[in-house]
Amino acid sequence: MAIVNAKEMLLKATTEKYAVGAFNCTNLIQMEAVVEAAIELNAPLILQCSVAPSKFLKPQVVGAIYKTLAAGAPIPICLHLDHCNDVEFCKVCADAGYTNIMIDASKQEFSENIRQTKAVVDYCHAAGGISVEGELGTVSGVEDQVRVAESEAELCDPEQAMAFVEQTGIDIFAPAIGTAHGVYKTKNPKLDFERLEKIAALINGQEVRVPLVIHGGTGLQPDVVKQLISLGGSKFNVSTDLKHTLIDTTYDYILTNRDEYNPGKVDAAVNEAIKNKIKYWIGLLGSANKA
Ligand code: 13P
Numbered sequence: 154m155a156i157v158n159a160k161e162m163l164l165k166a167t168t169e170k171y172a173v174g175a176f177n178c179t180n181l182i183q184m185e186a187v188v189e190a191a192i193e194l195n196a197p198l199i200l201q202c203s204v205a206p207s208k209f210l211k212p213q214v215v216g217a218i219y220k221t222l223a224a225g226a227p228i229p230i231c232l233h234l235d236h237c238n239d240v241e242f243c244k245v246c247a248d249a250g251y252t253n254i255m256i257d258a259s260k261q262e263f264s265e266n267i268r269q270t271k272a273v274v275d276y277c278h279a280a281g282g283i284s285v286e287g288e289l290g291t292v293s294g295v296e297d298q299v300r301v302a303e304s305e306a307e308l309c310d311p312e313q314a315m316a317f318v319e320q321t322g323i324d325i326f327a328p329a330i331g332t333a334h335g336v337y338k339t340k341n342p343k344l345d346f347e348r349l350e351k352i353a354a355l356i357n358g359q360e361v362r363v364p365l366v367i368h369g370g371t372g373l374q375p376d377v378v379k380q381l382i383s384l385g386g387s388k389f390n391v392s393t394d395l396k397h398t399l400i401d402t403t404y405d406y407i408l409t410n411r412d413e414y415n416p417g418k419v420d421a422a423v424n425e426a427i428k429n430k431i432k433y434w435i436g437l438l439g440s441a442n443k444a
Contacts, residue, residue: 155223158284159231159253159388160324162197163364166387167357171439172367172378175199176431177235177392179206181218182420183399186427188222188230194432194441197228199253199388203235203297207246216250228444233286235390236299243273247283255286257299259329263289263313270321278322286388289317290329292368296392299334306333311351318356318363325364325388328352332369335393344377346384353385364388370434378437389438394430402426 159173166173174191178184178200191198200222202215219232233253234246243254254277258269270287277283290309293301309328318326330352331344349365356363367386370378371393378389406422435441 155226155228155230156220157229157231157252158282158324159199159233159286160284160364162199162229162231163325163387164361166197166440166443167361167364167385169443170383171443172382172387172389173197173199173440173443174431174434174438175201175233175366175388175390176395176434177201177203177390178395179399180210182423183395183427184218184222186424187395187431188226189424190428190431191228191230191435191444192226193428194435195228195444196435196440196442197230197444199231199233201233201235201390201392202251203392204237204239204242205297207234207242212246212249212251216246220250231284235392236296238299240269240272244276247277247280252282253284253286253325255288255327257288259288259291260299260301263317267317267320270317270323274322274324284324286325286327286366287317287321287323288327288329288368289314292327292329292332292334294334294369296334296368303333308345308348309352311348311355314352315355323363325366326356327366327368329368332367332373334369335371337372340374341377342373344381346380349381349384349386357385366390370394375437382438389434391434394434395427398426398430399423 223230236257256273258266293306330349364387366388370391
């Protein structure tokens with residue numbers, strides 16, 4: 154049960170109207186903390202690693218850490234490659250044991266986005282047991298090597314979304330609806346709820362087939378998060394919040410214990426802070442006791 158792809162857990166989440174937390178990690182300490190928190194709350198989990206940390210740590214190392222953490226866990230856990238715009242690197246990570254691959258060709262023309270996304274779908278489905286996430290429209294902000302200026306961001310066209318899903322064969326779908334990576338400039342960013350509702354009705358109205366992903370979780374107010382879930386979002390991505398927690402906790406610990414030189418204690422402080430953060434998100438997303 155522990156090593157799974159994203160599809161089944163998200164079909165269940167969509168039907169039961171909660172969201173699975175998809176948490177970006179950059180190192181082992183974060184990954185362990187995220188897994189421990191999810192186990193304590195009996196929640197399904199998606200561990201995410203974007204391209205830069207995957208390359209820095211090496212996909213095979215990330216895959217091995219995932220397998221070790223997930224193998225004995227009493228909850229379903231997926232390892233997701235986040236926002237990869239290189240088809241060949243998607244294949245490398247699929248071979249290394251990632252169980253959900255996001256090919257992000259959203260900056261390409263529609264037909265080229267379809268071509269690249271389908272190439273990854275064909276590869277992952279032939280390999281067996283690996284699901285694929287595709288994106289249409291562009292999410293503004295910075296997520297690793299993917300940078301989209303606000304002026305460049307384009308929302309997802311619902312009719313095109315149907316064609317994209319049909320023609321690529323993707324398992325889960327990320328429509329751009331106005332959320333952004335990084336820290337929002339205002340407390341109430343302008344999100345297109347109607348667009349999400351329309352896309353959800355077109356794709357999953359008759360039967361839940363292709364779960365929908367909400368990017369840019371950091372900074373969204375709790376009522377907004379709940380509304381996005383009620384309209385059909387069932388994979389909820391959080392990255393910046395965890396980066397800030399890691400760095401701020403490390404900085405504060407060192408500042409107050411300047412002469413200590415005990416790395417294990419810094420790790421323990423980060424572990425506790427990340428666990429608290431993950432528990433907050435799991436509570437908000439409604440995925441506790443859904444494993
Ligand atoms: P945030 O960094 O805004 O939380 O976005 C995360 C995300 O969407 C990762 O793909």
